[in-house]
Amino acid sequence: MDAAEYDLPFFHRAGFHRRSCVVCHSAFWALGDHDRCQEAPCREYGFIGHPIFARPYSLDAMRELYLGFFERRGHARIRRYPTVARWRNDVFFVQASVYDFQPWVTSGAIPPPANPLTISQPCLRFNDIDEVGRSGRHFTLFEMLAHHAFNRPGHEIYFKDRCTELCHELLTQDLGLDPLTVTYKEEVWEGGGNLGPSLSVGAAGLELATLVFMEYTRDGDALKPMPLTVVDTGYGLERFTWASQGTRSAYEAVFGETFEEMRRTFPPTETAILLDHARALNFMLTDGIVPSNSKGGYFARLLLRRALRILEKTPESPELIAILDRSSRELARTFPEIGENREDLHRVVRAEIDRFHEAVERARQTIRRYDEKVRATGGRVTVEDLLTWYDSLGVPPDLAVEELQHRPAIPADFYKQVAARHEGEKPTTDYVEVTEGLPEVPAGVPATEALYFLDPYTVAFDAHVAWAKGRYVALDRTYFYPTGGGQATDRGNLGDLEVTDVERTGPIILHHLERDAPWQVGDRVHGRIDAARRTQLMQHHTATHLLNGALREQLGPHVWQAGAYKGTESARIDVTHYRALTKEELHKVERRVNQIVREDRPVKSYFESRGEAERRFGFTLYQGGAVPGRELRVVEIEGFDVEACGGTHCTHTSEVGAIAILDEERIQDGVVRLTFASGERALDLREEHEEILREAARRLGVPVAKLPEGIDKLLEEIEESRRASRGRRREDLGATAAKLLSEASQRVGAVTIVVASTDLDRHGLMELSRLLTKEPNHVAVLASERDGRGTLFVGSTSARVAASALVEAARPSFEGKGGGNPAAATAVGEPGAALAAALNAAAKEARRAAKR
RNA sequence: GGGCACGUAGAUCAGCGGAAGAUCGCUGCUUUCGCAAAGCAGAGGUCGGGGGUUCAAAUCCCCCCGUGUCCA
Numbered sequence: 001m002d003a004a005e006y007d008l009p010f011f012h013r014a015g016f017h018r019r020s021c022v023v024c025h026s027a028f029w030a031l032g033d034h035d036r037c038q039e040a041p042c043r044e045y046g047f048i049g050h051p052i053f054a055r056p057y058s059l060d061a062m063r064e065l066y067l068g069f070f071e072r073r074g075h076a077r078i079r080r081y082p083t084v085a086r087w088r089n090d091v092f093f094v095q096a097s098v099y100d101f102q103p104w105v106t107s108g109a110i111p112p113p114a115n116p117l118t119i120s121q122p123c124l125r126f127n128d129i130d131e132v133g134r135s136g137r138h139f140t141l142f143e144m145l146a147h148h149a150f151n152r153p154g155h156e157i158y159f160k161d162r163c164t165e166l167c168h169e170l171l172t173q174d175l176g177l178d179p180l181t182v183t184y185k186e187e188v189w190e191g192g193g194n195l196g197p198s199l200s201v202g203a204a205g206l207e208l209a210t211l212v213f214m215e216y217t218r219d220g221d222a223l224k225p226m227p228l229t230v231v232d233t234g235y236g237l238e239r240f241t242w243a244s245q246g247t248r249s250a251y252e253a254v255f256g257e258t259f260e261e262m263r264r265t266f267p268p269t270e271t272a273i274l275l276d277h278a279r280a281l282n283f284m285l286t287d288g289i290v291p292s293n294s295k296g297g298y299f300a301r302l303l304l305r306r307a308l309r310i311l312e313k314t315p316e317s318p319e320l321i322a323i324l325d326r327s328s329r330e331l332a333r334t335f336p337e338i339g340e341n342r343e344d345l346h347r348v349v350r351a352e353i354d355r356f357h358e359a360v361e362r363a364r365q366t367i368r369r370y371d372e373k374v375r376a377t378g379g380r381v382t383v384e385d386l387l388t389w390y391d392s393l394g395v396p397p398d399l400a401v402e403e404l405q406h407r408p409a410i411p412a413d414f415y416k417q418v419a420a421r422h423e424g425e426k427p428t429t430d431y432v433e434v435t436e437g438l439p440e441v442p443a444g445v446p447a448t449e450a451l452y453f454l455d456p457y458t459v460a461f462d463a464h465v466a467w468a469k470g471r472y473v474a475l476d477r478t479y480f481y482p483t484g485g486g487q488a489t490d491r492g493n494l495g496d497l498e499v500t501d502v503e504r505t506g507p508i509i510l511h512h513l514e515r516d517a518p519w520q521v522g523d524r525v526h527g528r529i530d531a532a533r534r535t536q537l538m539q540h541h542t543a544t545h546l547l548n549g550a551l552r553e554q555l556g557p558h559v560w561q562a563g564a565y566k567g568t569e570s571a572r573i574d575v576t577h578y579r580a581l582t583k584e585e586l587h588k589v590e591r592r593v594n595q596i597v598r599e600d601r602p603v604k605s606y607f608e609s610r611g612e613a614e615r616r617f618g619f620t621l622y623q624g625g626a627v628p629g630r631e632l633r634v635v636e637i638e639g640f641d642v643e644a645c646g647g648t649h650c651t652h653t654s655e656v657g658a659i660a661i662l663d664e665e666r667i668q669d670g671v672v673r674l675t676f677a678s679g680e681r682a683l684d685l686r687e688e689h690e691e692i693l694r695e696a697a698r699r700l701g702v703p704v705a706k707l708p709e710g711i712d713k714l715l716e717e718i719e720e721s722r723r724a725s726r727g728r729r730r731e732d733l734g735a736t737a738a739k740l741l742s743e744a745s746q747r748v749g750a751v752t753i754v755v756a757s758t759d760l761d762r763h764g765l766m767e768l769s770r771l772l773t774k775e776p777n778h779v780a781v782l783a784s785e786r787d788g789r790g791t792l793f794v795g796s797t798s799a800r801v802a803a804s805a806l807v808e809a810a811r812p813s814f815e816g817k818g819g820g821n822p823a824a825a826t827a828v829g830e831p832g833a834a835l836a837a838a839l840n841a842a843a844k845e846a847r848r849a850a851k852r
Numbered sequence: 853g854g855g856c857a858c859g860u861a862g863a864u865c866a867g868c869g870g871a872a873g874a875u876c877g878c879u880g881c882u883u884u885c886g887c888a889a890a891g892c893a894g895a896g897g898u899c900g901g902g903g904g905u906u907c908a909a910a911u912c913c914c915c916c917c918g919u920g921u922c923c924a
């Protein structure tokens with residue numbers, strides 16, 4: 001990056017000098033006379049015991065000071081976004097404040113909620129989870145303080161110069177940091193295809209903030225200026241608080257009194273881990289994470305189990321729920337939504353604790369059994385076993401070893417070995433570019449006026465062609481609903497041409513026609529939408545909201561929509577929940593939604609400012625994913641459910657007609673899928689199902705109400721006849737066996753030998769042999785011919801006569817392949833004379849062996 | 853999303869190429885005034901599903917499904 005990028009007028013105005021760090025060789029700007037940048041590792045911590053700000057601040061006070069500072073300088077204070085980044089499919093959690101605005105705001109597709117703005121955004125990062133408690137400064141959840149500005153051409157808010165000036169003013173004036181101690185190190189930031197210069201702000205060994213200026217797009221080796229430049233700053237709230245107090249570790253400063261109290265029961269590292277994890281869990285669970293074994297839910301499980309293990313090994317530990325409660329009460333002072341649903345959160349955590357104990361118990365048993373078995377065979381449990389157990393049972397080696405008699409030494413690099421086992425696994429992303437294949441619409445084509453937002457019932461309209469290319473047409477206004485929000489697209493006609501698909505690209509809605517559009521820009525066209533299809537889609541969409549509302553009502557607010565699809569035949573909704581639904585729960589939900597349908601409640605769809613909507617309804621608005629923008633489209637089912645949603649909806653619940661839940665499945669740990677139908681489709685399906693029932697009842701010759709009993713009776717009859725035929729077969733074989741024993745047996749020494757040819761199948765031979773050799777010292781030598789192949793079967797209860805040896809002796813006679821053990825053996829080969837010869841050979845060998 | 857482990861009688865599991873097992877539970881009988889207990893006898897299995905290899909598959913291979921777990 002060009003040095004001129006960092007040569008800010010502010011630095012010159014304020015008297016900064018540019019220098020080079022003798023350690024890391026980076027260039028930096030400073031007022032003081034430094035030979036190195038003031039950040040670790042170039043400089044050691046200098047603030048512990050010597051706070052660098054004018055006075056100590058608590059976490060809350062520091063946050064307030066920061067946000068207030070920027071508010072007074074023209075920034076709008078924005079409420080935090082959920083820590084669960086539902087609006088992105090490349091990450092699970094918000095890891096920096098700018099995540100709130102990616103990709104839509106930063107790409108310019110949607111205006112920011114305010115400009116400029118300031119925010120304290122809770123962020124989750126798990127890559128340094130092992131450092132938490134140990135390093136003195138790592139957290140899994142931290143708050144990133146930030147001020148952001150989004151500059152459009154001709155409408156610049158502020159950029160590098162003003163940004164840096166604001167930062168410096170905050171530090172040196174409001175916080176009282178000695179201006180001579182701070183350094184601004186030149187760095188380059190790059191991410192998501194964008195890059196720009198950045199400044200790392202350091203003092204007393206601590207990196208306090210990073211000021212990032214996104215201004216270029218990487219195009220191969222060349223840099224292209226971005227149309228929208230972004231001021232992306234990040235200040236560590238915890239670090240600021242720590243620096244202001246100068247405590248030994250950041251945890252003391254951040255957790256204050258609670259830390260001191262917990263220290264009476266736990267060592268400092270464990271105390272920090274517990275408090276950090278409790279804080280992170282409160283945010284995650286409040287924001288709708290349900291612990292599970294994959295994706296985002298795994299991290300909640302990870303934190304929970306780490307905390308539980310600490311509690312388990314510490315005598316007189318408090319309950320995990322008590323620790324979470326205490327943390328949530330503190331957080332609620334700033335984030336009132338945390339702890340609002342305390343009881344539900346307890347249910348989720350309780351379910352997870354139970355699972356943990358079950359898993360531990362299962363693992364214990366498995367390990368103990370394995371240990372016994374290994375010891376019985378004179379072996380020992382190996383490190384390899386410990387690795388497998390960690391991977392497959394979730395047992396850390398120190399716990400596993402407790403169950404063992406002979407304990408292998410746990411290698412110091414155990415977790416490195418675990419990681420090595422996982423090398424070569426390649427995570428695949430199923431990221432699908434939505435606008436893939438769509439033609440690029442030239443700039444200057446006006447945004448399409450989306451009329452379906454205002455009136456979902458109009459299905460015929462006139463509009464003017466705004467742009468056309470091949471089969472794609474954009475209009476100045478349209479009632480066609482484009483694919484989005486899990487709702488299938490509208491179909492219909494433009495003029496005489498069929499519309500097969502409708503998609504949105506930025507602010508433009510493209511109609512995909514069956515063939516090339518014959519129109520010119522400005523032509524007037526008539527649009528007609530397939531009304532039946534639209535109605536069905538609307539019913540399914542409103543039904544989805546109804547179900548979501550009912551599920552949250554019946555199961556608790558931990559239920560969040562995790563996905564949905566509304567087709568014409570049926571629709572489905574995926575929600576987070578910690579176990580499969582019971583039949584009763586399903587019934588209750590179905591009854592409840594149909595009740596709301598009958599109550600004919602108004603469904604209002606309207607645009608409202610984001611701040612106002614959030615204030616009135618909270619973050620649960622974002623069931624279908626967070627929707628950035630100043631204005632939100634709110635779909636409100638009166639007194640029941642409110643969601644930010646761009647879909648087409650009925651205006652009264654009665655229009656949904658009826659809702660029938662068709663299927664329930666647990667699609668993964670922590671996510672339940674309901675498949676359902678509404679409106680005509682629900683009635684059709686119910687009729688179909690009834691018809692199937694009637695037909696089944698007719699065939700069984702019972703009334704519908706007696707169907708289950710009828711089926712039971714039928715099954716019993718089948719079982720009975722199966723038993724009878726098995727019994728007959730056994731009798732037949734028994735008779736055959738008795739006859740053979742009395743008429744065709746031969747006694748050689750102490751051994752009774754039966755030789756016989758039969759027409760039995762493999763199983764029959766086996767069973768007959770069994771019957772013939774019930775007594776000790778019996779040998780059965782049997783042959784049978786089937787499908788042009790000969791089978792020889794030998795069973796023996798004589799220690800002298802080994803069945804396998806007999807078969808071995810007979811095999812050459814009929815080119816037989818086979819083998820067995822001393823008790824039973826079989827071979828298959830040529831039929832006819834060869835088989836007879838084999839039978840003779842086996843019989844001869846049997847007599848020879850018996851005589852010995 | 854990927855790796856690993858697991859899926860066998862109602863329950864918990866063993867068996868890991870040669871004739872489906874153990875323990876508990878269940879049924880009946882013996883014993884008892886009755887119960888518990890004990891003894892004896894018995895019922896109960898498409899060895900998760902589907903392909904393949906083999907003379908032979910619960911067992912080996914492949915693909916699904918389900919459960920658990922580790923990781924991103």
